[in-house]
Amino acid sequence: xxxxxxxxxxxxxxxxxxxxxxxxxxxxxxxxxxxxxxxxxxxxxxxxxxxxxxxxxxxxxxxxxxxxxxxxxxxxxxxxxxxxxxxxxxxxxxxxxxxxxxxxxxxxxxxxxxxxxxxxxxxxxxxxxxxxxxxxxxxxxxxxxxxxxxxxxxxxxxxxxxxxxxxxxxxxxxxxxxxxxxxxxxxxxxxxxxxxxxxxxxxxxxxxxxxxxxxxxxxxxxxxxxxxxxxxxxxxxxxxxxxxxxxxxxxxxxxx
Amino acid sequence: xxxxxxxxxxxxxxxxxxxxxxxxxxxxxxxxxxxxxxxxxxxxxxxxxxxxxxxxxxxxxxxxxxxxxxxxxxxxxxxxxxxxxxxxxxxxxxxxxxxxxxxxxxxxxxxxxxxxxxxxxxxxxxxxxxxxxxxxxxxxxxxxxxxxxxxxxxxxxxxxxxxxxxxxxxxxxxxxxxxxxxxxxxxxxxxxxxxxxxxxxxxxxxxxxxxxxxxxxxxxxxxxxxxxxxxxxxxxxxxxxxxxxxxxxxxxxxxxxxxxxxxxxxxxxxxxxxxxxxxxxxxxxxxxxxxxxxxxxxxxxxxxxxxxx
Numbered sequence: 001x002x003x004x005x006x007x008x009x010x011x012x013x014x015x016x017x018x019x020x021x022x023x024x025x026x027x028x029x030x031x032x033x034x035x036x037x038x039x040x041x042x043x044x045x046x047x048x049x050x051x052x053x054x055x056x057x058x059x060x061x062x063x064x065x066x067x068x069x070x071x072x073x074x075x076x077x078x079x080x081x082x083x084x085x086x087x088x089x090x091x092x093x094x095x096x097x098x099x100x101x102x103x104x105x106x107x108x109x110x111x112x113x114x115x116x117x118x119x120x121x122x123x124x125x126x127x128x129x130x131x132x133x134x135x136x137x138x139x140x141x142x143x144x145x146x147x148x149x150x151x152x153x154x155x156x157x158x159x160x161x162x163x164x165x166x167x168x169x170x171x172x173x174x175x176x177x178x179x180x181x182x183x184x185x186x187x188x189x190x191x192x193x194x195x196x197x198x199x200x201x202x203x204x205x206x207x208x209x210x211x212x213x214x215x216x217x218x219x220x221x222x223x224x225x226x227x228x229x230x231x232x233x234x235x236x237x238x239x240x241x242x243x244x245x246x247x248x249x250x251x252x253x254x255x256x
Numbered sequence: 257x258x259x260x261x262x263x264x265x266x267x268x269x270x271x272x273x274x275x276x277x278x279x280x281x282x283x284x285x286x287x288x289x290x291x292x293x294x295x296x297x298x299x300x301x302x303x304x305x306x307x308x309x310x311x312x313x314x315x316x317x318x319x320x321x322x323x324x325x326x327x328x329x330x331x332x333x334x335x336x337x338x339x340x341x342x343x344x345x346x347x348x349x350x351x352x353x354x355x356x357x358x359x360x361x362x363x364x365x366x367x368x369x370x371x372x373x374x375x376x377x378x379x380x381x382x383x384x385x386x387x388x389x390x391x392x393x394x395x396x397x398x399x400x401x402x403x404x405x406x407x408x409x410x411x412x413x414x415x416x417x418x419x420x421x422x423x424x425x426x427x428x429x430x431x432x433x434x435x436x437x438x439x440x441x442x443x444x445x446x447x448x449x450x451x452x453x454x455x456x457x458x459x460x461x462x463x464x465x466x467x468x469x470x471x472x473x474x475x476x477x478x479x480x481x482x483x484x485x486x487x488x489x490x491x492x493x494x495x496x497x498x499x500x501x502x503x504x505x506x507x508x509x510x511x512x513x514x515x516x517x518x519x520x521x522x523x524x525x526x527x528x529x530x531x532x533x534x535x536x537x538x539x540x541x542x543x544x545x546x547x548x549x550x551x552x553x554x555x556x557x558x559x560x561x562x563x564x565x
Contacts, residue, residue, distance in 0.1 A: 013378075013379065013496060013515055013516060013519075014514065014515055014516065015515075016381075017378040017381070017382075018378070018382070019377070019382060019384070023384070036496075036497060037497065093359060093360075094350075094360060095353055095354070095358075095359060095360060098354070120496060120497070121378075122377075123363065123496075124346070124362045124363070125343070125346055125362070126346050126347070126349070126350035126353075126360065126362060129318065129346070129347045129350035129351055130350045130353070130354055132351070133350065133351050133354035133355060134354060138319070138426040138427045139318070139347075139427070140317065140427055141318075141343065141347060142343050154430070157317070157343075158491070159343075160442065160443070160444065160491065160499070161434055161435060161437050161442070161491075162432070162433045162434040162435040163433050163435075164317070164429050164431065164432050164433070165429070165430040165431035165432075165433070166317050166427050166428065166429060166430065167427070167428050167430050168426050168427045168428070169426070177497070178490075178497055179490045217359070217389070218358060218359020218360070218388060218389060218390040218391060219359045219360075219361055219386050219387065219388050219389060220386060220387055220389045221384055221385070221386045222372065222385050222386060222387055223384070223385040224377070224382055224383065224384045224385070225382070225383050226381065226382055226383075227376075227380055227381055227382065227383050227522075229541075230522065230527070230540070230541040232539055232540050232541065232542060232545070233542060233543035233544050233545070234543075234544050234545070235534075235539050235542070235544075235545040235546075235547060236544075236545070236546055236547070237534070237546075237547040237548065238546050238547060238548025238549070238552060238553050241556075242530075242546040242547075242548040242552070242553040242556070242557075243546075243552065243553045243554060243555065243556025243557035243558075243559070243560060244556055244557070244560050245546065246528065246530070246544065246546050246553060246557040246560075247556075247557045247560030247561050247564065248560070249528065249544040250472070250505070250528070250557075250561070251564055253505070253526055255448065255472060255504075255505050255526075256472070256561055256564050256565065
């Protein structure tokens with residue numbers, strides 16, 4: 001079973017993030033990490049490979065420093081990677097990004113594509129369905145469990161108050177939440193092996209994509225402002241009356 | 257005349273909010289796949305309802321509904337096509353965008369009559385304004401973008417008969433499993449949310465968080481640290497990778513207030529925090545905070561709440 005995992009390097013959500021002068025996500029800072037949910041997608045792919053054989057290929061679209069994210073996936077156990085790296089990509093919207101990724105998927109042999117349910121920078125959560133529309137493969141999104149018998153795939157699609165069991169024939173596209181597994185840490189052996197694994201670099205011209213970037217985008221960001229910071233209110237230290245003070249505050253605010 | 261197409265799923269408050277927002281932009285046509293959705297559209301001022309009859313459509317995931325909505329959007333040629341920002345709403349919007357070669361914006365927190373959309377970026381620390389530059393405005397609206405306001409109308413109802421094409425039968429819904437929600441309100445829609453974090457320390461001690469939530473008539477939430485530690489089920493996680501809440505009152509107990517958590521609750525109207533660590537970031541955004549042991553503070557607060565009831 002050949003699996004392609006979509007990963008995206010994003011600014012660390014645990015640190016301050018900002019837009020650059022062009023009102024795009026500032027990716028030039030040093031604090032870039034693999035998308036938080038992508039690790040779960042890599043782990044899901046590795047577990048399926050361990051059960052069914054085949055190859056795991058990582059596909060990413062991003063600037064040069066995204067190599068760090070690729071290395072991490074290879075160290076976890078992915079077999080090879082494809083890195084689409086082209087300055088013309090900057091400023092592309094989700095629709096253009098999906099066209100680029102779909103073109104790259106068209107060059108690869110896969111039974112399954114696995115992605116995180118959403119990226120942790122833009123959080124749109126639409127890429128699996130955009131790719132389904134472009135590749136013609138079915139999309140089974142938001143999985144908290146995934147199983148395959150080699151010809152079909154079954155997932156538990158997570159909902160707020162339960163789950164739906166979805167099935168489709170392969171090839172298919174699946175996205176996963178962080179409930180699906182516990183991602184492994186790269187071993188020292190894995191880190192060493194990653195250095196010898198192949199990474200193919202592609203540009204938009206290799207994929208037959210002519211229009212990308214802001215010029216091809218269907219939306220334009222016209223402004224950005226920092227949200228006014230919430231200011232701290234009254235903070236008391238509990239010296240035996242903290243709970244009562246809390247209840248009094250709730251009563252004053254008419255919650256009791 | 258500005259034409260607004262709205263997808264109305266049978267999900268109460270969120271759909272009512274989208275209809276309320278849509279009304280401020282122009283004439284609303286709603287797409288409903290069942291009677292409850294159709295009547296909700298009438299309660300919230302739709303001028304027209306496309307009542308879709310498609311036997312068997314619920315047996316398949318996304319594809320057949322996407323086809324119906326794409327066909328309708330093509331026929332109606334609206335200025336705006338709005339859907340709730342749910343997993344389903346986003347999926348349907350994505351499919352429509354590709355099929356009609358149109359742009360797409362998600363998770364709008366506002367949409368002005370001139371088409372300017374407002375979105376929260378980076379866990380709500382940045383507010384972005386954006387506009388569609390090609391095609392129509394295709395967007396999903398996040399929960400809490402507006403207060404739902406009823407405006408009963410008698411919409412013209414057009415029945416749309418659709419069949420589920422074989423090409424749309426690829427993803428079967430083999431089973432729907434509803435897990436018991438209990439008596440508490442749904443997390444995303446609750447007026448009051450009481451959440452516990454790492455400081456709660458164990459699954460057993462989450463009972464205290466539940467007791468406070470029940471005393472206030474609220475929902476129970478948990479930080480990622482608490483769900484990762486197995487103290488409380490993941491589906492109650494509030495934060496960037498969990499549920500985003502915007503209640504009138506948010507009580508954070510034993511939660512330090514990492515960015516990942518703040519992303520899910522910082523638009524709450526009133527925030528109350530209890531934490532042992534006086535330097536916890538949560539105190540920087542709390543309207544009222546108690547620096548202290550939650551196992552001392554919360555039982556005493558409960559006692560006082562019961563007294564005042």
